Amino acid sequence: MLAWTALGLALSLRVALAQSGAERGPPASSPQGDLLFLVDSSASVSHYEFSRVREFLGQLVAPLPLGPRALHASLVHVGSQPDTEFSFGQYNSGASVQDAIRAATQRMGDTNTGLALAYAKEQLFDTAAGSQPGVPKVLVWVTDGGSSDPVGPPMQELKDLGVTVFIISTGRGNLLELSAAASAPPEKHLHFVDVDDLHIITQELRDSILDAMQPQQQLRASEVTSSSFRLAWLPLLTAKSGYYLLELVPSAEPGVVRRQQVPGNATGWVWAGLEPDTDYDVALVPESNELFVGPQHLRVRTLPEEAGPERIVISHARPRSVRVSWAPTLGPAAVLGYHVLYGPLQGGTAQRVEVPAGQNSTTLQGLTPGTVYLVTVTAAFRLGQERALSAKACTLPGERSRALPLPDTRARGP
Incomplete structure (x- = not known):
């Protein structure tokens, strides 16, 4: 009876430790x-x-x-x-x-x-x-x-x-x-x-x-334009343990391959001189004699030839409104529309205005007089990419109230 009691206590303690996570730490699937x-x-x-x-x-x-x-x-x-x-x-x-x-x-x-x-x-x-x-x-x-x-x-x-x-x-x-x-x-x-x-x-x-913290694709693309994009990846090697081989292939032309070797301590590379509106297959191949790291693959599509907003013009500044205009895209058919985000430069709530693809200006209203705003215009393309440009806009100081006429104190005749 004593042996069973001791065994029961041991099992109870083991269960309690397991429930608290203190016995073996995180599970292997953590x-x-x-x-x-x-x-x-x-x-x-x-x-x-x-x-x-x-x-x-x-x-x-x-x-x-x-x-x-x-x-x-x-x-x-x-x-x-x-x-x-x-x-x-x-x-x-x-x-x-x-x-x-x-x-x-x-x-x-x-x-x-x-x-x-x-x-x-x-x-x-x-x-x-x-x-x-x-x-x-x-x-x-x-x-x-x-x-x-x-x-x-x-x-x-x-x-x-x-x-x-x-x-x-x-x-x-x-x-x-x-x-x-x-x-x-x-x-x-x-x-x-x-x-x-x-x-x-x-x-x-x-x-x-x-x-x-969940496992994720380590190779990523950013700053995508009609002729280039930037690759970035988590460090997998060191300068002493090996190097990376980058490969770039147009999806429609598998026989056309561009290759680039970069050192093992590199974490990024920019591919330039690309064709607009084109799918590219990218491979990152770690080469090392010390450890095996599998290759990473990614498909990136460059933007169409149409550009996003290239220039922002601020006009018609008033105490509580400004006019925001931007250079229109070369081919509006590729653009879903524009997002205009604006907010006080020194802190405050940002607001957003949606502008249809056929327009290239909007009036921001309900602003604070004498305030500097940061305005960002983003073009949203049908393929999912976005291009943005920012500018500062300043409202005029508040309008002074008109002075009331002074009473006429001149003497009047009978």
Whole structure:
């Protein structure tokens, strides 16, 4: 009877450990990837706000499948200089990462986010920092909405390398700038939340992170034009371990092959001199004597000869309206229409106007007097591609109220 009781206790303990995930860590089917938290730790954030962000991140990671065969997490502080709180692979469970986040201390100093983004890029792809080669990369940037240095260029480099970027702004921030910095679509990757309401987005953000960690095509095309496109891929080799062979073939002419060899530390290439409105089959073949990595394939269609908006003209400026015109496309039959997105340059809600393909101008109304707006005109082609161009527009100062006539105080005769 004693033996059966001991066995029952052991089985109960084993079941409890398995249910808590503490016995063997994440299952073999767990997604793999690197998750980096970039947290504003500067003096622009109060100690209370920092503590609330810290609590939010701890709750966010606790149920995630972290471990040697699953997700790796790291936390980097934004300050005068970027500083790593803990690196990838240092902790192998959600509970241990949660404890490490809650023990993090604020660094203070300036808000040099651009510098921290460049540092995060190095960490995400540095095996010495514990990063995993050839797995999805996710960056979660928590900010109060401001930065002391430019954010756009280093953020674009991260996205060009295939990093999925989520942004949580606890301040006002600039909607257009943060929308451009987040991965597309911004409505899924950008959240404006008061620091006391961060718990509202916890589950949604956690699900989105796990979705981004699913295996995905590592070879991607961007900046597609009528004669070129840019390829980008996650690092699969190093400069010492091998090189890549790129092949480009028009789908209708399989015998016409263009080849290009690039070093093993390359993560992108631009194919130029292409024919418009043409399907191209692309292959990325990693060549290495140290490890086997399978080839990647992709089909890309160049844009038609018709161009998107080439020039934006702002006219008829009034206190509450401006006229926006653009050079029409050469062949409007290939264009579904235009999207005009506009919003205050210094932050505020962006609005969108749909313009039919046969028109090349619209009047933006209901604007604020004396305000600079950023206007972006996007041509949507029938084949699914888009071309965009932006310009600044400034409304006139508010109209002064007309002066009332003064009473006539001159003496009048009888």
